[in-house]
Amino acid sequence: MMIESENIDVFIIGGSIGGLACAHALLKTGSCNITVFERAKAISAAGAGLGLGDEALEVVRSFGLAKELDSITQPLYVEINRAVAPDGHVRQVYEDRIYNHRSLHWSDLHKVLLNALPQDIIHFGTTVTGVEQASGSKRTVVRAQSKREGADADDMHHISVECDLVIAADGSMSDTRRRFKPDESRRYSGYCAWRGVVTDKEAREAAQAAREAYPELGSALYFDLAQDSHAVLYELPGQRLNWLWYINQPEPNLTGHSVTVKADDQRIKDMRERAARTFTPELAALMQATEAPFINAIYDREPLELWAYGRIVLVGEAAHPTTPHALRSTNMAICDAGALGRSLAEHPRDIPAALRKFQEQRIACTAREVLFSRHLGRLKQSLDTKHDWFAADKKLCESLGQANMADFSN
Ligand SMILES: Cc1cc2nc3c(=O)[nH]c(=O)nc-3n(C[C@H](O)[C@H](O)[C@H](O)COP(=O)(O)OP(=O)(O)OC[C@H]3O[C@@H](n4cnc5c(N)ncnc54)[C@H](O)[C@@H]3O)c2cc1C
Numbered sequence: 001m002m003i004e005s006e007n008i009d010v011f012i013i014g015g016s017i018g019g020l021a022c023a024h025a026l027l028k029t030g031s032c033n034i035t036v037f038e039r040a041k042a043i044s045a046a047g048a049g050l051g052l053g054d055e056a057l058e059v060v061r062s063f064g065l066a067k068e069l070d071s072i073t074q075p076l077y078v079e080i081n082r083a084v085a086p087d088g089h090v091r092q093v094y095e096d097r098i099y100n101h102r103s104l105h106w107s108d109l110h111k112v113l114l115n116a117l118p119q120d121i122i123h124f125g126t127t128v129t130g131v132e133q134a135s136g137s138k139r140t141v142v143r144a145q146s147k148r149e150g151a152d153a154d155d156m157h158h159i160s161v162e163c164d165l166v167i168a169a170d171g172s173m174s175d176t177r178r179r180f181k182p183d184e185s186r187r188y189s190g191y192c193a194w195r196g197v198v199t200d201k202e203a204r205e206a207a208q209a210a211r212e213a214y215p216e217l218g219s220a221l222y223f224d225l226a227q228d229s230h231a232v233l234y235e236l237p238g239q240r241l242n243w244l245w246y247i248n249q250p251e252p253n254l255t256g257h258s259v260t261v262k263a264d265d266q267r268i269k270d271m272r273e274r275a276a277r278t279f280t281p282e283l284a285a286l287m288q289a290t291e292a293p294f295i296n297a298i299y300d301r302e303p304l305e306l307w308a309y310g311r312i313v314l315v316g317e318a319a320h321p322t323t324p325h326a327l328r329s330t331n332m333a334i335c336d337a338g339a340l341g342r343s344l345a346e347h348p349r350d351i352p353a354a355l356r357k358f359q360e361q362r363i364a365c366t367a368r369e370v371l372f373s374r375h376l377g378r379l380k381q382s383l384d385t386k387h388d389w390f391a392a393d394k395k396l397c398e399s400l401g402q403a404n405m406a407d408f409s410n
Contacts (some may be wrong), residue, residue, distance in 0.1 A: 005104040008136060008344075008351065009163040012036045012127045013176060017106070018365045019169035020113040023121065024063040025341025026167075031348040035161075036117075036125040038145050043261045046198050047106030049234065049242030051076045052405075055098050059338035060113075065383040068112045073102035074237045075333060078220040083142070083389030084280050085226070091390050093397040099221065101327065104260035105197070105236050109330070126159070131176060133168050133310040138351075140166050140311050165351055166312040167340070169333070172299065172378060173257050174318035180309050188251040189323050189374070190383055192261065193244045193272055193299025196290035203289035206282075207241055213282035217241070221327075223380070225389040226278045230380040232324060244324075245275070248381055252297050261295040268293060298323050299352040300374055304369035310354040315340060320366040325380065326373040326402050334365050372408040 010026055012019045015038030026032040051059075052073070060069050081094040114122070123146070130143040130375040140163055145156040168176035171185070201209040211217050214233060222233040232244040252261050263271070273295065275284040287293070301321045316333030339361045340354075347354040378384055387396070389394065398404075 001081070007033045008165060008348070009033045010035070010167060011140075011161065011163045012169055013124055013131075013168045014169035014316075014318070015040070015114070015124065016169065016171065016172060016316075017110055018171075018318075018328055018336065019167070020093075020110070020117065020122075021063075021165050021334045021337035022315060022340060023279065024065075025059070025337040026344060028063065029345040029348065032344065034121050035163075036120065037128050038120045038124050039127045041125040043107075043110060043124075043361065044352055046231075047110075048195050048244075049103055049235070049236045049240075050106055050109075051101040051103050051327040051328070052331050052334070053331050054111075055338075056334040057102060059334050060109075062112075062338065063116065065112055065116055066197075068116070069102075072108040072112060072237060074103040074235065075219045076101040076103040076214055076221050076234060079402060080216065080220050081223040081225060083319070084224040084275055084283075085390075086115045086279065086281070086284070087267065088280055089279065093225070093389055093392060094161070094225075094400045096401050096403055099402070101221070103234050103236050103242070105220075105242075106121070106330070107138065107152045107238070107406055108237075128170070131168070131312055132346035133312060138311065139164065142166060147335070150192040150387055159254075164311060167314045168312060168314045168318050170318050171257075172259070172301070172317040172321035174314065177314055177318050180312075181304070184274070184301065185300040186301050189300065189377055191246045191248045191298055192252060193246050193296045193298055193324070193383055194263075194287070194293050195242075195296060196287065196293035197236065197240050197242050197243050198286060198290045202291065203286065206285040207239070209282045209374055210241060210286045213280060224279055224283060225380060225387075225400075227388075228382045228386070229278060231283060232281055233286075243283070243286060243290070243378075245271075245287065246377070246381055248296070248383065251330060252295075254297060259297045259299060260299060263293060263295050267295075278376070286362070288324060298371055298377070302324075303363070303370050305363065307359055311351055311355075313340070313355055313358070319362075320370050322370040323373045323377045325376040326369060326405055328369045328373055336362055336366075345356060368408055369405060371410045375410070376402075
């Protein structure tokens with residue numbers, strides 16, 4: 001690997017959205033040599049929908065990707081919360097017409113970020129197994145392993161490299177975070193989310209009925225509040241309708257790194273029947289018409305007071321895993337990348353100063369976002385107090401808005 005001596009050598013663990021956004025932001029400084037190690041063998045078309053707010057959109061545009069971003073996003077400018085019943089009865093309880101987001105599919109954003117990077121800096125199928133900064137040393141050792149093409153499972157290629165800075169963008173189950181916080185564990189929210197994306201082509205009638213019953217699809221983010229449960233519905237580019245449904249239940253038995261639970265035919269059948277007893281007929285029909293819905297168990301963690309340990313820094317989901325109710329997780333990862341890039345551009349020869357600045361800018365605001373999202377999830381799932389959304393007073397209805405995040409204090 002070529003190292004230009006005046007540049008700093010940076011290794012990024014994780015090639016998902018947080019890691020790739022950091023690669024863009026640091027390359028933009030012109031003072032970093034970047035290498036990304038990603039455990040997955042290849043990019044997959046995984047995931048579903050998400051919404052990006054102004055700040056994250058601006059960061060991605062600053063990578064020179066404004067045109068690409070326009071082509072994979074569409075407006076999500078209105079937030080609407082409604083009380084709903086299975087007989088089709090609806091009461092609108094909250095709306096915000098300056099919501100200012102754009103919707104997109106997770107894998108479209110991942111592809112755009114990936115394709116715009118020099119491909120030789122990203123090493124798929126490479127798992128980081130250790131990061132160590134010897135005391136007093138300015139260099140950090142990164143150990144990783146990858147399987148040789150066609151080799152046996154235990155015939156691994158071992159890598160050991162030194163660098164000036166390690167960015168751990170290794171997700172909500174971050175091994176890097178565990179090294180620094182071995183006693184900490186994640187917090188199960190008390191519910192799981194069924195999720196699905198269905199195209200107009202796949203389910204013409206159900207999609208048409210949904211568009212009539214939810215006339216602002218295409219620019220609005222709908223939250224439908226049922227008893228002890230709520231659903232989310234919005235459109236993604238390509239006439240895709242994206243839905244989520246949160247159900248209170250005991251923590252599922254998860255294995256491995258993923259929070260996705262595979263749903264067998266019986267579970268999908270039960271979900272479809274229950275949807276008809278919970279939501280409007282149009283939303284239930286859309287859920288029933290989705291071919292491969294999947295389940296995510298919902299977790300977060302307590303906010304940390306420190307993300308940098310010497311010259312190893314946590315970003316994205318590794319630093320602040322959150323529940324999805326304020327649409328923040330991808331936004332936060334991208335905003336972290338933007339802030340880290342700016343801090344390093346300001347202090348190109350002083351990594352500790354850059355990391356101090358980065359943490360000052362990001363830790364307090366992301367802690368608020370994580371705790372607000374947790375609060376919103378508990379409110380909408382009636383986990384602390386039972387709510388009848390048809391009878392809710394003005395104050396309670398107004399507390400549903402995501403705009404409350406700015407003033408939230410726990
Ligand atoms: C496949 C996938 C699909 C998703 N789909 C959606 C979606 O539809 N909607 C939504 O809102 N959010 C989705 N998310 C989550 C959300 O996008 C994240 O909040 C966002 O990607 C920013 O998180 P992150 O990059 O910090 O961490 P993550 O997205 O969790 O990525 C962490 C990455 O680190 C890699 N990694 C972990 N450990 C190691 C190691 N030891 N060595 C090398 N690599 C390692 C993982 O393979 C992973 O790619 C998805 C995430 C993934 C990974």
